[in-house]
Amino acid sequence: MEILFILGITVILALGAVFINNGRALGIVNFLGHLVIAAFSLRIVSFVIAAKQAVSLFNFFYIDALSGIFILTISVLNIAASLYSIDYMNKDLTEGVITAKKFKTYYILFNLFAFSMFFVTVVDNLGMIWVAIEATTLTSAFLVGFHNNKSSVEAAWKYIIICSVGITLALFGTILFYYTASAQGGIRSLNWTEMVLVASKLDPRIIKTAFLFILVGYGTKAGIVPMHTWLPDAHSQALSPISALLSGVLLKTAIYAILRFTVIVNKCVGASYAGNLLIFFGLLSLVVSAGFILVQKDLKRLLAYSSIEHIGIICVGLGIGGAIGFYGALLHVFNHAVTKSAMFFGAGNIVKKYKTNNMNMIRGVIKTLPFTGIVVIIATFALAGSPPFSIFISEIIILVSAFTKGAYITAAILLLSIAVIFAGIIHHISRMVFGRRPENMALSHESAGGKTAFLFLLVFICALGFRIPHLLNGLLVSAVEILKGV
Amino acid sequence: MQLLLTGVLFMAFVMVISKRVSALIHGFRAQSFFLFLTALYIAMLNNNAEIYIVAGLLFAIKVVAIPYILSRIVRRIKVEEGAGLFINPTLSVFIAVLLTYLSYLFTGRVMPDAGRSQSAAVIISLSVTLIGLFLMMSRMKAVSQIIGLLVMENGLFLIAMASAGGMPFFVEIAVFFDIFVCVVILGMFVYRINKLFTHINVSKLQELKG
Numbered sequence: 288m289e290i291l292f293i294l295g296i297t298v299i300l301a302l303g304a305v306f307i308n309n310g311r312a313l314g315i316v317n318f319l320g321h322l323v324i325a326a327f328s329l330r331i332v333s334f335v336i337a338a339k340q341a342v343s344l345f346n347f348f349y350i351d352a353l354s355g356i357f358i359l360t361i362s363v364l365n366i367a368a369s370l371y372s373i374d375y376m377n378k379d380l381t382e383g384v385i386t387a388k389k390f391k392t393y394y395i396l397f398n399l400f401a402f403s404m405f406f407v408t409v410v411d412n413l414g415m416i417w418v419a420i421e422a423t424t425l426t427s428a429f430l431v432g433f434h435n436n437k438s439s440v441e442a443a444w445k446y447i448i449i450c451s452v453g454i455t456l457a458l459f460g461t462i463l464f465y466y467t468a469s470a471q472g473g474i475r476s477l478n479w480t481e482m483v484l485v486a487s488k489l490d491p492r493i494i495k496t497a498f499l500f501i502l503v504g505y506g507t508k509a510g511i512v513p514m515h516t517w518l519p520d521a522h523s524q525a526l527s528p529i530s531a532l533l534s535g536v537l538l539k540t541a542i543y544a545i546l547r548f549t550v551i552v553n554k555c556v557g558a559s560y561a562g563n564l565l566i567f568f569g570l571l572s573l574v575v576s577a578g579f580i581l582v583q584k585d586l587k588r589l590l591a592y593s594s595i596e597h598i599g600i601i602c603v604g605l606g607i608g609g610a611i612g613f614y615g616a617l618l619h620v621f622n623h624a625v626t627k628s629a630m631f632f633g634a635g636n637i638v639k640k641y642k643t644n645n646m647n648m649i650r651g652v653i654k655t656l657p658f659t660g661i662v663v664i665i666a667t668f669a670l671a672g673s674p675p676f677s678i679f680i681s682e683i684i685i686l687v688s689a690f691t692k693g694a695y696i697t698a699a700i701l702l703l704s705i706a707v708i709f710a711g712i713i714h715h716i717s718r719m720v721f722g723r724r725p726e727n728m729a730l731s732h733e734s735a736g737g738k739t740a741f742l743f744l745l746v747f748i749c750a751l752g753f754r755i756p757h758l759l760n761g762l763l764v765s766a767v768e769i770l771k772g773v
Numbered sequence: 774m775q776l777l778l779t780g781v782l783f784m785a786f787v788m789v790i791s792k793r794v795s796a797l798i799h800g801f802r803a804q805s806f807f808l809f810l811t812a813l814y815i816a817m818l819n820n821n822a823e824i825y826i827v828a829g830l831l832f833a834i835k836v837v838a839i840p841y842i843l844s845r846i847v848r849r850i851k852v853e854e855g856a857g858l859f860i861n862p863t864l865s866v867f868i869a870v871l872l873t874y875l876s877y878l879f880t881g882r883v884m885p886d887a888g889r890s891q892s893a894a895v896i897i898s899l900s901v902t903l904i905g906l907f908l909m910m911s912r913m914k915a916v917s918q919i920i921g922l923l924v925m926e927n928g929l930f931l932i933a934m935a936s937a938g939g940m941p942f943f944v945e946i947a948v949f950f951d952i953f954v955c956v957v958i959l960g961m962f963v964y965r966i967n968k969l970f971t972h973i974n975v976s977k978l979q980e981l982k983g
Contacts, residue, residue, distance in 0.1 A: 414944030421951045441978040466936040
């Protein structure tokens with residue numbers, strides 16, 4: 288039943304945005320709504336772990352530990368983004384940057400976007416997952432093109448066109464899966480639960496071809512190189528809370544779709560086929576993004592390329608597989624989401640203050656926005672993978688899995704790229720945060736809502752570096768079991 | 774059946790050589806109409822109520838609504854007639870033939886056990902999908918890119934019909950809905966692009982780099 292509440296509340300919040308006229312009140316209602324959603328997600332996730340079985344409803348919804356991780360990540364990020372949005376959007380409204388109508392549109396689309404992302408993770412049917420992922424593109428397109436100027440409209444256009452073509456290929460892959468499921472498997476259904484049962488009977492030739500289409504198709508949405516070209520544009524042009532959601536969870540929902548197919552593929556043709564493909568594309572993403580990070584001038588594009596890097600790390604972890612590899616990769620999904628959104632919130636504050644994305648023009652953030660400056664420095668080190676923060680832990684786990692499986696070359700490329708990116712990111716951000724403050728920039732007041740959002744995320748960034756909570760650990764362990772196909 | 778499928782493929786070739794945006798839209802409408810007849814034929818063959826509904830939706834959305842929206846855009850923004858060809862028609866036809874041959878090879882390799890008429894249907898639908906992709910890449914006007922995307926979807930619809938007797942009913946409905954919303958949203962962005970850039974030549978959208 289919780290599933291219906293989670294989906295229902297997002298719809299109610301979207302409707303609520305039509306009727307509430309006060310800007311601040313709308314923001315707060317939205318935030319409270321997402322708190323309730325998070326409570327329901329926690330409830331459903333703890334039920335899945337305690338009962339050690341999946342929740343299924345109407346033969347349509349299906350939630351197991353694997354979806355649980357993604358639901359949890361989405362709801363945590365929604366809390367942070369809605370909290371941050373209160374002041375961020377209200378400032379734009381009171382300063383007259385956006386009209387009251389656009390302000391409402393933002394909250395309507397925000398919740399429809401949340402709805403579509405939750406929907407991806409809770410449906411059983413692989414065809415419906417496709418529909419839901421296309422819906423995430425459609426609902427977020429206007430959030431990317433929100434400012435309606437040349438560059439944001441260009442970004443939105445490329446975003447829809449590239450992602451739609453990609454996802455069309457994924458539909459072809461899905462149809463091939465359906466074809467072999469009905470021809471060889473003897474079922475006329477696209478339900479994941481039923482397809483897994485007949486996986487070993489399916490035609491390996493078709494499955495292999497179909498998985499290529501799935502990987503390229505959903506990989507476009509996940510931002511895997513070389514299908515990533517839409518990503519830096521969209522991330523840099525979207526509003527900062529939305530950039531955080533795009534990078535933190537939208538990319539991960541596409542990874543989730545790939546994982547569902549991977550389970551079927553692994554049962555049919557063995558784990559090495561999908562694994563090697565994932566490692567190849569993961570390493571490619573890492574190496575390419577490292578190059579772009581080094582020469583980057585635009586703050587938000589820098590963060591976008593860093594998302595490509597982390598998607599690469601996740602793919603490598605999933606590709607290496609085994610208990611340790613899957614565990615590390617799934618943990619990395621959550622860690623990257625919270626860390627990257629802290630960075631995007633920080634970038635949002637900085638861009639608003641300095642009115643430019645160009646990192647060469649931004650200096651002395653620590654003096655003009657002290658709180659943001661400190662958080663950005665902490666989050667930068669966390670993002671780059673230094674101890675004692677959470678990303679360090681998941682990266683180490685993935686490295687360990689590579690070494691224990693004897694994948695030394697993979698581990699070497701992984702380590703080298705992470706080292707290069709570490710240097711690049713720290714260099715860019717520290718020059719921006721420290722350094723001489725421009726003459727005309729005064730110290731400015733930072734809003735309480737924004738600060739709370741930062742603190743909320745910092746708790747996860749720091750705490751998960753020391754200890755993984757019991758609930759999350761249980762969730763990860765059962766999800767690993769699903770991925771291993773036990 | 775074979776005749777209808779030939780019609781679908783023929784319209785894809787017609788679109789490859791059409792130079793004007795309005796001709797592309799007519800081509801798309803005709804192709805969707807052949808697709809509708811195919812779906813209707815399959816529905817009558819199996820006497821299946823769900824496929825009848827799917828065929829009805831196909832007619833309403835792809836033959837009536839979407840071409841109407843697209844031609845309205847073309848009229849409203851008075852786009853100059855050229856579709857923004859990147860590659861000349863002769864070469865385009867050659868490439869389209871090559872893509873059809875590729876689909877023939879692909880189908881032979883991946884589905885060797887499929888029956889004669891079934892594999893013919895898969896070959897045709899795969900070629901239509903690839904030609905749609907080619908249309909998107911070879912044309913520079915925003916509207917022609919939307920049509921390319923739709924042609925790809927047409928091909929996929931046919932693959933699903935031909936290879937597995939259509940996707941599960943509610944998935945098919947949801948896919949239609951998605952496509953329709955997608956076209957509406959893309960249409961709104963075409964207006965915006967036209968207003969901001971005073972053209973809809975997407976190869977000239979080059980603000981964002983690096």
